[in-house]
Amino acid sequence: MHSSINKSRPFHYHGIYPCPVCRLNQLKAMPLMDAMACDCCRHIFIADLERQQLKMADRNPPLTWHWNGKTWKGGHLEGVEWGWSSWIFGLGLIIFPTSLIGVAAYTFPPEPGSTLSWLPVAWTGLTFLSHLAIVLWLVTEFYQFPIGMYLRVRRQQLFGR
Ligand SMILES: [Zn+2]
Known part of the structure; x- marks a missing residue:
């Protein structure tokens, strides 16, 4: 079954799937339960084969991913979409205060050559x-991406231990 890992295939209970959270480990089916677990980030997921979905069980509201035959898509909170409006809001949150201060610094320039001319x-x-x-921080919170775990495992992969 390992050779078919890159081909498109439906999500079923005994396949091999990457963990949608850390993407470092493979999910393991938990015996006697409709659940799958990741050894790396220690999250537990509920499999929904009919809808080809995976739901994070140890989080409320749960995060849901959709299997597209090759990879996990989504990873959004149930009932909440991180759509383009959120991206515009995030972009505005960066651009608006920065340009406000930039415009103020431009409108009231300090004396050239004065000690604090670098301040604006x-x-x-x-x-x-x-x-x-x-x-x-908001984006990583939203996707529950374990940055610390990811960096640690990547470092181990790159430099050994
Ligand atoms: Zn994981």
Whole structure:
């Protein structure tokens, strides 16, 4: 069955599937239960074969993924869509305060050559970075992506232990 791993195939209970959360490990079917588990990030999933879906069981509201024959799609909260409006909101959250401060720095420029003439530029950059961090944090929170776990395993894969 390992040779067919790259071909399109339906989601069934005894196949081999990557973990949709960390994408590092394979899901293991749990005996006597309609559940699958990942050894790496320790999440438990409920399989819905009829709808070709996988639901994170240990989270409320649960995250759901859809199997498209090759890979997991989605990973959204039930009833909540991270659609384009969320991306625009996230983008606005970064751009709006940054441009506001940038415009203020441009409109009221400091005396050229004065000791604090670098401050408006640094302030603008700092505003951009801090709001970018907020949006990135929201996205990882939303997808429940285990960044710490991912970086640790990747480091082990790259450099050995
Ligand atoms: Zn995992």
